[in-house]
Amino acid sequence: MTLQTNLPHVETAEDLEKLINENENVMVCCGRMGPMCLPVYDIMDELSSEYENVKFADMLFDTPEAAIIRNHPACASFAGLPFTMYYKNGKVVKATTSIQSMEQVTEILDDKFAK
Amino acid sequence: MENRHFDVIILGGGAAGLTAGIYLSRAKMKTLIVNEGTAGGQMVLTHEIANYPGVESTGGYMLGSTMKNQATSFGAKIFNNSKILSLDLTSDVKSIELARKGKFTSDAFILATGGRSRPLNVPGEDEFKGRGISYCATCDGDFFQDKEIIVVGGGNSALEEAVSLTKYANKVTVVHQFDHFQALEHYIEEAEANEKIEFIMESEIAQFYGDDKLTKVKIENMRTHEFTEMDIDGVFILIGYIPNTELFEEIVELTDRKEIIATRDMETNISGVFAAGDCTAKKYRQVTTAVADGTIAGLAAVEYLSNKK
Ligand SMILES: Cc1cc2nc3c(=O)[nH]c(=O)nc-3n(C[C@H](O)[C@H](O)[C@H](O)COP(=O)(O)OP(=O)(O)OC[C@H]3O[C@@H](n4cnc5c(N)ncnc54)[C@H](O)[C@@H]3O)c2cc1C
Numbered sequence: 116m117t118l119q120t121n122l123p124h125v126e127t128a129e130d131l132e133k134l135i136n137e138n139e140n141v142m143v144c145c146g147r148m149g150p151m152c153l154p155v156y157d158i159m160d161e162l163s164s165e166y167e168n169v170k171f172a173d174m175l176f177d178t179p180e181a182a183i184i185r186n187h188p189a190c191a192s193f194a195g196l197p198f199t200m201y202y203k204n205g206k207v208v209k210a211t212t213s214i215q216s217m218e219q220v221t222e223i224l225d226d227k228f229a230k
Numbered sequence: 231m232e233n234r235h236f237d238v239i240i241l242g243g244g245a246a247g248l249t250a251g252i253y254l255s256r257a258k259m260k261t262l263i264v265n266e267g268t269a270g271g272q273m274v275l276t277h278e279i280a281n282y283p284g285v286e287s288t289g290g291y292m293l294g295s296t297m298k299n300q301a302t303s304f305g306a307k308i309f310n311n312s313k314i315l316s317l318d319l320t321s322d323v324k325s326i327e328l329a330r331k332g333k334f335t336s337d338a339f340i341l342a343t344g345g346r347s348r349p350l351n352v353p354g355e356d357e358f359k360g361r362g363i364s365y366c367a368t369c370d371g372d373f374f375q376d377k378e379i380i381v382v383g384g385g386n387s388a389l390e391e392a393v394s395l396t397k398y399a400n401k402v403t404v405v406h407q408f409d410h411f412q413a414l415e416h417y418i419e420e421a422e423a424n425e426k427i428e429f430i431m432e433s434e435i436a437q438f439y440g441d442d443k444l445t446k447v448k449i450e451n452m453r454t455h456e457f458t459e460m461d462i463d464g465v466f467i468l469i470g471y472i473p474n475t476e477l478f479e480e481i482v483e484l485t486d487r488k489e490i491i492a493t494r495d496m497e498t499n500i501s502g503v504f505a506a507g508d509c510t511a512k513k514y515r516q517v518t519t520a521v522a523d524g525t526i527a528g529l530a531a532v533e534y535l536s537n538k539k
Contacts, residue, residue: 149369150275153291154268158311165330192442194373194464195360213360213370217311 118148118173120156122163125174128183135202140169140228142220145176145184146197151214155197158217162224169228201227235335236262236307238531239326242342242474243298243308244271245517246507249524250340250531251301251308257532261306262334264326266474269310270294271344272508273517277368282517293517319481319503337538338502338531341478341490342524345471345508345515350382354438355467362444362464367391370464371398377463380405380447382435388468389417395466396426403460405430407452435465473509485511496527502538504531 117124125131125143135141144159146152159171174181176196184190187207190198195213201223202208208227211219238254240247243265254261268274276290285293302308313329319339327333347365349355355363364370367381371394379399381392384406392402404421409432411418421427432452439446439459447465449458473489475482483491483499489511496504506523508515 147369148289148291149277149366150290151366151369153274154311157268161311192361194362194443195364195370211360213364218313 116175116178118146118156118175120173121160122156122171122173125172126178127180131174131180131183132205134170134172135205138170139204141172141202142169142199142224143172143174143184143202144197144199145174145181147176149196151195152197155199155215155220158215158220161217162220166224166228169224203227234333235323236260237336237535238262238338238340239264239324239334239336240340240342241265241314241326241477242271242340242344242507242509243267243269243310244342244344244507245273245294245297245520246344246524246527247271247340247342248294248297248301249521250342250504250506250528251306251524252297252304253525253528254531255301255304255306257528258305259532259535261301262336263301263306263308264312264314264328264334265308265310266312266314266343267310268294269298269308275366279517314477317477319478319500322502324502338504338534340496340524340527340531341475341482341498341503341505341509342507342520342527343474343477343509344520345473347467348470348472350435350467350469352435352437354440354444358438358440358444361442362440362462363438364464364466365468367395367466367468370466371395374399374464376400378461379403379464379466380435380460380462381466381468382406383468383470384408384411384413385468385470386413386417387470389413389421391466391468392427393417393420393424396424399426399464401426401428403428403430403462405433405435405449407434408432438465471508471515475509487511494526495530496523497530502534504534 189210193212237259273290273294280287315327436450437448490505492505504527506527507520
């Protein structure tokens, strides 16, 4: 099962491992089709042409496969959807919880994935 | 400069702004919709809309997407997730400057910036957003399975969500600033009859505490001004909405509640500037009323532009 967004979808933990190991900079938003998540997918969709050095994807929060994100230590204190993960060379460099604005997302992208 | 000039620029891409965009672009007006958030606005916050005539029941996101597609199919251009750097509404040729996109001009503007959840504005609120503090019960309720939570507010949404959150939480405490609720009787009755719900009236949360997660709140009794502390796993803040009109203060005439004052034809006090939807002063805020306002503002702008030419 996948989300109904324009972003590439990560379906399994194995897919996620592959994506983050084959790409230097990756942003994955793990959520549902809800009001706190939709704005973040929308922002990522809009930024994907601007940040060609970053791979953007989403993952459905409720699949067992998403345990790789749900149970990540960086998300231990999270209690708000979506969980948004930023990976550099396969490692989590930042994770955010709940809705984020365009400014918050671009600030992280510029800081962690500077061209 | 030519392709940066529009007949009308609409601020806001919710029900009102998208509807105005549909009418304007169908009337062959060159239309730009500048939206700070996601297309659909507050409709995106609504899981199910069952009272939009002609559509039996639909997700708010779907209704918003359809309106967006209608506007773009008639030729309107939409910038979502935009940040406005400057705005000139009073000159004859009006202008707006956007981060990462630059400056655009137009002969008319429609202000359809809607409203947003009212925050409590107390220390710790930003820090614990998503780490115990939520503004959306349907989104985050299941993180609080068998936990103790607070719902702040005393209106329809607060009481309705307090009841729905008892599906997950062991105990829900409603904290409300007054000694009575501003909700419909059946919401009050349902909440009062629920054994998992307790009430702390005439009180406000003064501060949120925790380490990497919310663990405690400080509550002020508004009558005695005494403070108490309460251990808590989560707080849902459901205290209504405020109009998004900060950008227009001192420029456009506003009520003391910061809503835009508009005539029946949705004209503001500035020539060529119209307003529509939840950001205007009105009694009923619904998708239908926003769509109606957007229609009138769109058609009034068409008339204004044809008289000007
Ligand atoms: C939880 C919830 C449930 C609801 N349920 C229903 C329902 O079942 N039925 C119903 O009819 N109504 C419902 N409503 C009310 C309805 O959603 C609103 O009345 C309606 O969507 C308002 O539309 P709008 O276009 O005026 O404003 P909004 O939907 O608020 O849209 C305004 C848009 O403008 C953007 N914006 C803000 N500031 C600026 C700026 N400075 N510049 C540019 N853009 C800006 C915002 O990001 C937003 O996208 C509900 C509302 C909520 C919150």
